[in-house]
Amino acid sequence: MQVRVELGILQMELSGRPDGGVSVFETRFGADLNPGVGGLDSELCRVLHREAALYAYRALVCSSLELHERVVADASRNLEVMDFMIAHANDASDRQAARALRVQSLVMRVRARASHALASQTPAIARSLVEDGIQEVQAALRLAGRSEEVESAAEIQLLRSLVEVLIPKLPASQRHEMELRLKAALEVENYELAAILTNELRQLF
Template structure:
């Protein structure tokens, strides 16, 4: 039955418009052009191997964090749940419910992505807060979540600890307190060792990529490097990019930039 007013029943067959506009939407050329992202993407280029992020303000004055990806732009809210939905992280008593735990996992992944983006734009304070939120959520998941989510959370802690440590170090350096940075790295390594031992990787600790990334970060805190050591850093950066170890590559690239 066709509703009055000429609307189409959902699921009824229709010929897709040749111009690529949304099904059911009246076609106006001005309307179609307003959905074209070419100008936006050209003004915010994607750089392979690097995290391209920026803060923007919407028409209503709110801040949003944007991240350029290969096929477009991700936009995140800077507070609460990054996708703009209702946060579930305060309802930790429900983490034993598989469906709810899956929602919490999705939000934790989004918050981690936001922390990475904040660090990329140099906002160490907000990167640190977001990383702490993720670590707290992972700890709650480990205590209360279903077995498969616990396994995921145990593994996810590694990259988040590295991220949090990088944010802490970046904040200390920006605040003119670089002498305190090695202690922050040592604290991160202690957390990583505990995480490794929990899942039976204690004996392989020194071979783990995340551990090596933090060791490298500690080494790069030396204010001035002789040319030979600088060349070694550059070679390690190239090797990290070839191996698609972007976490380590970001650390090395930031340090080389500071030495310029």
């Protein structure tokens, strides 16, 4: 994959490490994710952070190209790296940096999953993914020491806006008609129909 940048063209691999090199995380720690004796020192954490930045940049480019599955894969990979550093980094500052980057990777993955669902003509699933993702990101914010921002953080506001931006709504007239039908169903105590209409409204708006 080639990307035009200010100083020329940047080439990235679509699989494996984006720059074509050998992945430090995957090759050094393997499937069992064993940090070895002594945990992760700050220099190794810096190496893992730099490597994660390569994957994050590729995910960003793939997002603009609507390669949603690739974005999900890279974001999930980076989340695994961040969790590994949170669990095994020796220095508290390295653990905190990993917690902060976890938030960014989660947001990227939620957006990609929702976009993929929307592209697959499943807006209700897209909405559910965003709503679940908001809870995930709020938990990550708390872990990162940002408990006071779980409602106001830019990341949360961005995800909430996805419900408006990514998921198309019915025309206002059609929504009004459904609301009138719901009201009529409740008035005649047709609770089965009311439940169906309520569920449809919840999924579509």
